Amino acid sequence: MATRISKTPQSPTQKADKKRIEVLKAAGKCFRKTGFHQTSMQQICAETGLGPGAVYRYFTGKEAIIEAMVEEERRQARAMLLQMRDAASIQQALSTATRLFAERYRAGSDASLMTEVYAEGMRSKRVGTVLRKIEAEWIMGLSNLLRIAQARGQIDASLDAAQTALFLTGMWDGMVIRQHFHAHDDPQALPIFFETMIARLLAKDNKVAGKPLTTPPLENSLFAEELKKRAESEDLRQLSLI
Structure with a gap:
């Protein structure tokens, strides 16, 4: 039986x-x-x-649903930072991030959902508040990685780490959207090109018109206050990479 x-x-x-x-x-x-x-x-x-x-x-409604989606974004961002932290070098870490962004949002529907969520964050104060916290946490974690690389002499020490983190994130977001409209192209071509350009951007001997690639202080950033709050929180200390 x-x-x-x-x-x-x-x-x-x-x-x-x-x-x-x-x-x-x-x-x-x-x-x-x-x-x-x-x-x-x-x-x-x-x-x-x-x-x-x-x-x-x-x-309780659509805003609560989209907040939950944003929290999932937060979880994945934390996981990505941890994966980047374990990389052998900053170049490998940024290469990992580029490929993770590209692979995650390669399907057009996923890219459209991401833009929908962020657009709602601009319209809704409630959703925007949650997104700003996630943005601040991500930028702080990525900035820490860049500062470690600068201390090790791996990238240009004159770059403002937080502003560079914002710039890189903007590049990745743009890649996510652009690859949707170039889906017929080689799916690896754009990420590989991004990896090359990021490496050139952060190179130690990078100069523009004989001057180091410097950026305005973070105090002028819209995220400065939120970054400060997150830096003081116990939750963020657990993500500290220094």
Whole structure:
């Protein structure tokens, strides 16, 4: 007689987490199709196959859903920083970041969802607040990596680390969007070119018209206050790479 193997029952918390993930996936699918503002909670409910009461049990509305998506972005950003920290050199770390960004958003739908989330962060104070915290945490972590590389003589010491981190992040964001419109090209060509340009940008002997590549102080940055707050928090100390 065959022995019946029973599955380990899921706890209420595990079931709730699974349902939340299902709702997030369904919402992401809807946002990709019609955009954040054109998507209704009714459409999200229909996509999940759940009733409104079940969906609202996990999220109070669309802003709460997009906040959860932003928190997932935060988790992935932290994971990327840790992966970069473990790289053998700053060049390898930045190469890793370039390839991770390219691979993650290579599908056009993922790039469109990213732009949708950030656009909502510009419209919604609530979503924007969460995005600014993530941005500050990412820039601080990347800046720390760059400062370590400068101390080791691996890159141009005259560069402002935080401004360089902002510039590199802007390049990666641009790559994510551009590769969507050049999907017919070699998928490796753009990331490889970016790696080359980043290496040239950060090179120790880089000069423009005989002057070092310097940048304005971070105090002029919109993120300066948030960066200061994050630097003082216990949560960010755990990410310190120095």
